[in-house]
Amino acid sequence: MELKGKRALVMGLGLHDGGLGVTKFLVAQGAEVIVTDLRSPEVLKPTLEKLEGLPIKYVFGEHREEDFRNAELVIRNPAVPLESSYLKMAREAGAQIEMELTLFYKLCRSHKIIGVTGTRGKTTSTVLLGAILKEWRSDTVVAGNLRISALNKLDEIGEDTPVVLEISCWQLEGFGEQGISPSYAAVTNLSPDHLNRYRSMAEYANSKRWIYRNQGKDGVVFLNLNDALVRTFAEDAPGKVGWFALNPLPKDKAGTFLKDEVIIWRDWDGNEEEICSSNTLKLPGAHNLMNSLTATALAKAVGAPTEAIRRGIENFKGVPDRLEFVREINGVRFINDTTSTSPAGVLAALEAMRQSENKDIVLIAGGADKNLQFEGMATAIANPQNRVKAVVLLKGSATPRLQEALAQAGVPEKLLHGPFDDFPAAVKLSAELAKEGGLVLLSPGCASFGLFTHEVERGERFREIVSRL
Template identity: 45%
Template sequence: MGLGLQGSGMASARYAAQQGALVRVTDMKSPEVLAPSVQALAGLPIEFILGEHRDEDFRWAEIVIRNPGVPWTSPYIRLAQEHGARIEMEIALFFLACPGRIIAVTGTRGKTTTVSLLYDILRASGAHTLIGGNVAGVETLSLLPQITPETLVVLELSSWQLEGLALHKISPQVAVMTNVYPDHLNTYNGMEDYAAAKANIFRHQQAADLAVFNYDNPWTRRFGEESAGRTWFTSLERGGSFARGSEQVDPFIFTETPLAGRHNLENILLATTTARLLGIPDEIIAERVRNFHGVPHRLEEVRELNGIRYINDSASTSPVAGQVALEAFKEPIVLVAGGNTKHLPLEQWPERIVERCRDVVMLAGSGTDELLPAIQQAAEKMQTSNPVRGIYTDYQQALAAAQQLARPGDIYLFSPGFTSFGMFLNEFDRGDRFVAYVRNL
């Protein structure tokens, strides 16, 4: 249920067909949109029901593999359950079949950067290492044939994927939690519910397993006190990492990095501490940190042209992400932001926009409608002018308007702070289009 375009639906369908199951794929998106995914499964005995969900398919199914984006409250899921179906997720099937050692990372922000750096370090050590989970374009189930008991499997896991593990009471042997902030509250019944889904990453660990938590975030600090495995904390505020219950802090020594922003130092500290605990030598860790330039769509420097630095932060889909992006730079900022709301608190984002942005161009959307009055209020409170220069329904026009406002020495920052809207397939498509625009300048 939910073929999608990012890999997990395709992997589930391929895996089920290869195991000899009778497979139907159903997705509300049109055949035209899903054509690349259907093409990737060509030649397999799979039936496609696209552009709709039909009751009969859910009554027919013995197992429904739901895409992470499908909520438990879906009437189709309920219908399948009433007819005796088992509801599974790709990641749970992977955990049940994986012979390797799983190292998983979750959190509201920073998990992709932390996973990518950790994968980079482990691979540089010579260990057979694979990456998967909530990583765009990777079919995690399709990794299984390459995995031996010696393989290290580094996974990024979303709250939805972790729900799939809860049913089986399984957690990875190594769990890393970056932070918990308000997010996906349109899907969960408040912060406790959302945080509880995240906590599945360590809930079912054994005493010999390892868990690493960010001490500087109140949620992850609390979870670190509850975990059953060997537990370590990382803390920028305390300058390093330490075992739970210990007063001895191992200092943070891997500070030579091309990445901008305090939040990235938090990510580096988590990745390097985990690597150290897995026995990777310091010189390998330091070398990889120095040469790690981040991941696409996350404060990604696309180019510098005529003294203007163009930054793609399209993965910024929440106000706290928009706020963190602004805090990463000291130069004058021309900001392109806006999109559709997930009904999350705006936090200090409006104030940071007024403080740090000389000019702001907004893309129209329900989130923008929430943000605009908050920016105006912040400007009045600070007794300064409102930096918003226009609201656009056309993406290219918005980018061109910001281009006209940018001057040498500026940061041109694309950091929407909201989800992608009708004009994009997802935040990656949105970021790819921004990168293409900047490359063509």
């Protein structure tokens, strides 16, 4: 793909470095780059500072029709809907429409591109898989929906270099549009999410199917046998289907499973191998066992030796912002689970805390709406087994509905505090409510927009506030 001199338009620079890597790459390749974003330069300042001095034309606060009609290549940010009228203009004018990840896929020489998606667990599974593969191949590349661009590593990637990509539903829309899928793939699980963007759960699930739909007959996809919706994905998979589960797999299925607290791998010929004890994993919760099963299955599929898998699992310490231990103060432990942006995340967090901590919990929850239902989350909070002794609420468009669900689930009003639009005050109160031997858990179950730029900022602020307590 020749990029030198090409008129390239980056649609959506983003606040999460979403357009940063591709913009730098296009400039380095000699393209004539325009960046257009509806936000102001003041809002985008952190990202713009990283592009300072580069020959880029900027359009802020609007999208101009002439830019889209004149572009030869348009790179859309994942947050830009596929059906955008501006993208339609560009297509009609003959422009090539890409996303950063589809551009990378087309330029990448590796035959070992591995994609991981799902509602929960995709980041931990991706990073764990990367750690495992680096024990085998030090040149392994880990990128995708992780604020990491792989475009600047293209020259280092050979035909046999393992490339591990976390791929979101929005990025997968681009894969579907381009007719591509990674050769190796996994779907961790599915639960309601992003229903402010998708019209139904079925439409959201359908976006996830693009991770395998364009595979050839030699492609491999691993699916969660314990997830009823994910199981149905096997029906239209064009290549091999493997599985992972917390219980032994049926004899006719290949993949990874737990048996007597040991992770087992079974290949497509029915041969079984013990990988390691499940107790080797340092991370709490059944969901993290599933993440290790996912990573192990993919690692075996691409040829990683068992010893590398074992070392990778043993040495893995987790990912920031996901049940991340921050600090202990006067016997109170502080846990950062800011990436819990849906009720399913809170359910997983409470289960993990019950298994690993077994302490009284002050839960910080609430935030921006994604049109999700909170009844299950509220029921879990009301369940005495989960030991939630107080809920400190953050202000946001979803919080009134969460409050209503908590009331209907029987959570006493005296246990609810807020909602707060002052995050430091919310964290400070949580620390005061948590008695010695207790736990403060930031697991909002909602998006972060409003009080924060994104959930990563929410986690950063939490760590910063806790460090000063």
